[in-house]
Amino acid sequence: MTAVIGHTAALRREALARPASRSLRFLPGALILLDSAVIATAAGLSSFLEDGMPLFDPQAHDDLAGSTTGPLLVLGWAMVIALGGGYRRQVLGGGSDEYKRVLNASLAHTGLLALILFITQADVSRGFFLLLFTLGVPGLLLSRWGARKLLQRARSAGHLGVPVLIAGSPEHVDDIHGVLDRTAWLGYRVIGAVTPPGDASHTVGGVPVVGTTDDVARAALQSEAQVILFAGGGSTSAQDLQEKVWQLEERGIDVVVAQSATGITISDRASFRPVGGLPLMHLGAPAWAQATRIGKRTFDVVGALGLLVAFSPLFLFIALRIKLHDGGTVLFQQSRVGRQGVPFRCAKFRTMVVDAEDLLAALHVATGYDGGLFKMAHDPRITKPGRWLRRFSLDELPQLWNVVRGDMSLVGPRPPLPHEVARYDVAARRRLHVRPGMTGLWQVSGRSDLSWEHAIRLDLYYVDHWSMLQDLNILWRTLGVVIMGRGAY
Structure with missing residues (x-):
């Protein structure tokens, strides 16, 4: 038991000793502030257009128009976005998932607010309700787009990047490195490769080899990598990959798995169902089937x-x-x-x-x-x-x-x-x-x-x-x- 406690404490010290990425530290908080400002602006403008700004009037005593309602409305909307994963680091900076989460959370908040107003029988005009989401939802999506462009520009200039190690065969490492090099705006800064045991100090593409796939966690800690990207050849079996992921998670290192490491395209159509303690992945209708309708x-x-x-x-x-x-x-x-x-x-x-x-x-x-x-x-x-x-x-x-x-x-x-x-x-x-x-x-x-x-x-x-x-x-x-x-x- 003492050995286990000591091992866990050592892992925590290792994780704390690693410098956190600036972009990963400030980005979610900055987006919360940005979303809150957009929601507050939409609420204030809707209130002004409808009734001359009673929403933020301290003299107002209506259920919705009270002086605490405005901040609660802003906080509630931002909280629903957070619960919907709209501030997760993994969805920020690229892809459409960030916009989907913000949009879905905003629609969920609309339904939730409508339900609360119905139950409380609050005297709220339909005009205010309609204006709030007509202005708020596009405003949130547009502000997220602007924030993403600023982030991508900074990353393309070499700032706010995340140090990444690519684990896999030299051929797959060079392939992934080429993709990440062409998409510098994603912020993945490749600092080295972890390949199967061998004598090479660099891959053919020039990526330095900093360790072997036999001990990925050690290589990540020594190179101060914050993300390990598993490509083809990064593991010998599904069990081996799972064990490596566990080791990295214990040390606070993020894991990304490329399709070449599994051979299966995992997308929104994948769902997991435990059967006898074994998580089985079920694949629904392919996305291309929807694209032909x-x-x-x-x-x-x-x-x-x-x-x-x-x-x-x-x-x-x-x-x-x-x-x-x-x-x-x-x-x-x-x-x-x-x-x-x-x-x-x-x-x-x-x-x-x-x-x-x-x-x-x-x-x-x-x-x-x-x-x-x-x-x-x-x-x-x-x-x-x-x-x-x-x-x-x-x-x-x-x-x-x-x-x-x-x-x-x-x-x-x-x-x-x-x-x-x-x-x-x-x-x-x-x-x-x-x-x-x-x-x-x-x-x-x-x-x-x-x-x-x-x-x-x-x-x-x-x-x-x-x-x-x-x-x-x-x-x-x-x-x-x-x-x-x-x-x-």
Whole structure:
């Protein structure tokens, strides 16, 4: 017993001795203050617009308009967000989960407040109630978006990062390191690798090896890492991984497990049910099944028709510009592969010389092309008007008609060429479960600057984690990418 107590005390001392990340320390508290300020502003403005500010009037004696009601309303809303996990460090800084939690908590608070008002029979105008959440919910989401942008900018500049060790085989370590290096705004600062026993001091990608997977906890403590990311090869079995996670948890070290470490994509459709003391993971309907239903299709058709009408003057201008340049055809149609492998003709404004296809083989030889998506930063086949069309993705506007026809979606994986599909492995073929999109995660994550492997990974993530909220987020981010012209050539 004495030995156990001594061991536990030693673990606590180890955890306390490790410096805490500044971002992890102040971020949840700062967001609580920010949310409280937004809620207070929404409540005060709603009260002013409805009754001339009785909510914060100390002379008011109504149940809701009393002097303590305003602070209680703010505190209650922030508390529901906290209970909904809206301030958890794991959801802050990236992904749509943070927005989902804030939105769901706000809706729950709306229902809870309505129930309290009904039970107490408080004399509250419907106008105030409606204004409060009409102003409060968008205000919270917008403020969270602004806070995230500031955090991501600071992390991209090298501040507020979290030291991370990657545990896995050297190949998987380099793969994960490449992803984290391209997404510096997430704040994961790779300080080393933990690999199976060997003599290498660095991985091929240059990540220093600071320990072996036999003793991950020791390596984490010696390097002062705050997060261990398990990739493929980081453990020899599920039991081995579980034991390592226990050791790290005892020392206060956060654990992240990449899909490659388990071979299973765990998403919102996963639920756990204990059976005889054994937690079994049940997988519900895949997310891509939802992405093929009528809601998304209706959104696509309405959105595409609206954009076709809005951009009709621009269509005419572009068509005239292309025709006057060299007298060739305005549109270029290419065979692409759609949902479930069905081919279709994908339309674009022509941006290359009329004999571009005949010159392709020579360019393959000159550039050492060996498969995947062929892109050149300075393709000699691109015409003068084609350069600015590509820079702002205006050449893809005719694909709106493909969306109306049902060949494509506004958001989805990049539409592949037939010879690319012929090279797909079993995993890559999952991209074909949904309609290809005019934009997608590949578009807002680097476009032509992405490697083939990274583009495939992004598409598979989209297929396995589809949601309507994610589609809206991608469309919003696409606007910024197109305006800036990043990664387009």
